[in-house]
């Protein structure tokens with residue numbers, strides 16, 4: 344058979360359970376501050392399932408994709424966007440401002456708390472068509488220097504009739 348090689352089963356030892364072949368694995372490198380990585384390793388250890396960093400990061404990627412799948416771009420949504428950032432990071436405050444000025448219809452209210460010498464907490468109440476609100480959140484949370492950020496959002500049709 345011409346395609347015999349592509350179906351080689353030499354890696355499967357006799358008695359191995361039959362399973363669908365895993366997807367091709369890609370390798371990539373990530374740089375992170377040591378203390379961040381140490382905290383992540385501790386979190387992985389607490390899981391107690393013997394997962395390694397790669398498995399833990401794959402879980403994070405899956406969770407992120409799942410969250411994305413629950414988005415309702417065509418519906419009216421309402422929610423809050425929370426960010427923590429160091430206002431000393433480059434021209435971050437200017438860029439945060441610039442983005443927000445393009446979404447004046449979606450941003451209902453903002454609250455800014457100066458947490459300490461470096462860190463700011465900013466909470467935005469947001470409302471509008473999902474597509475625009477998610478776009479706003481993606482732009483803000485994607486800015487370099489935004490350390491923590493989360494959009495908590497629900498489609499109004501669903502959330503207000505519960």
Ligand code: NI
Nearest residue numbers: 456457462463
């Ligand atoms: Ni501040």
